[in-house]
Amino acid sequence: MVEQSTLKRISETAYLNQENTWRYRSIIHFCYKKHERMQTYIYPEEIYQYLREDDHFKEYTSEQLSQDLNQLIQWHNLSAQQETANMNTIDDFKKKKLRYQCTPYTVEIERMIQNLQKIGSEFGGSLETTQFDRLLHSITMLLDKGNDLSAENLNQTWNDLCHYFKTMVQNAADYLAHVKSEKVEERMKTSEFIIYKDKFTHYLQNFMIGLQHSSLQIEAVFKRNDAVKEKNIIDKIANYQLNYRLGEEKTEKDYFDEYMEQYLAIKEWFLGAQYRESELRVLYGETMETIRRITRFAKRLAERHQAFRSRKNDYIYLSRWFLRLGSQQEAAKLSAVLFGAVQMRHFYAKPRSSDSFDILLQEEAPTVIEMKPRTKTYREKSKQQAMTEYAAEKRLVLQKYREQQIVHDELIDKLIHHDSIDLAELPKISAAVRKTLLGWITRCLQQETRQIQTQTGRQVKLLWDNNTTETIVLKSDDGEFVLPKMKLQVTAARMKNYG
Known part of the structure; x- marks a missing residue:
């Protein structure tokens, strides 16, 4: 609201x-x-x-x-x-x-x-590992020694924690936004950036090392303290604020709710919530991506610089190398190694059937390629063929399906006692029957009435208490399936005709 x-x-x-x-x-x-x-x-x-x-x-x-x-x-x-x-x-x-x-x-x-x-038109900020050390010290003092501190020292520790956390988050966000800005990316594309690349990458890597070292200790401090202890510490801070702030209209509950919300925000930043990962992991990923991006820029600049570099000395060295050779055949071999074959043909082959390195070339199956004329007027010949009727084969397949379905439904009928199937009392069943029963349960859960009609005409209703914690084991040929205690009520008989 x-x-x-x-x-x-x-x-x-x-x-x-x-x-x-x-x-x-x-x-x-x-x-x-x-x-x-x-x-x-x-x-x-x-x-x-x-x-x-x-x-x-x-x-x-x-x-x-x-x-x-x-x-x-x-x-x-x-x-x-x-x-x-x-x-x-x-x-x-x-x-x-x-x-x-x-x-x-x-x-x-x-x-x-x-x-x-x-601030100006650009982001600033910094990535300092000492900020995590200060945060770790403040969180340890607050949670591990908070009950032993006086109200005044506890309040000061809380203020230090909020200040260090806000500074760390703001500086990290501003610095990464600065690195991702258009102006900085343009600078990364210049040749002068290569000089600062190593220092820049080293700076980010040191931050990552400090982040990993301190964050694991901070997470451990949060995890070893329970909610009751956290509530008592926040309540003590709220009571201190109420007693020493004059002219305030807030109640102790207002202070408690405000500080508890701030504390939970700090805790979720490091540990994450039920439906999202922690902001600490996000910061870790963004910093790693920044390092990769800087490395890519530096690699491209180095390749571009190498492409425009004079190859005069290289060619002089190669010329002397050719001069020392004793025959034209040796020169041709060296040329093929350095510059490639003079006349090159490209062949296409299908992927290898095996990744083993021990298979000899002679053991590989040959690739057969059909060569077609490269003319616009070429058309493949087509032969007229008579249509084949597969009526007998279709009837055979349909008859086999009906027989399998009849046997399957008879197995289901044997499981029905007093118009219901109690999953807890079932004997060991086949994999096909298990798939059918679990399929019915899935379809029932998707309906508000928890009731469906199967293809064979059965009316099936799921009987299940959402609040129950009791579980059962459904045994089948392909293993055991653990699920809550459920029953399937069959309120109509199946149809016998499958034709």
């Missing part, structure tokens, strides 16, 4: 997309810088003096500043407080000398804008 706060409009972001955004953003940015320098309150005179130093605000008036400040207060970007420290007269009080302060929403919005400007 969507939370009510998600549906509300965020008025604090309105100043980012308005007609006078350039004025609003300048004011907010100045107030934000003062806030970051621990100067909480800012006076209008400071703002006005700062803006007038820029050429864009040469015609900016104090009345316009007052209007902009009031508008930002309405959008909850600034909060105003009246200055009462130096009030000497009632008139001074009536003038309402105000000082302004950035709201928490606005501070976070400006921080986000600062981070976005640092």
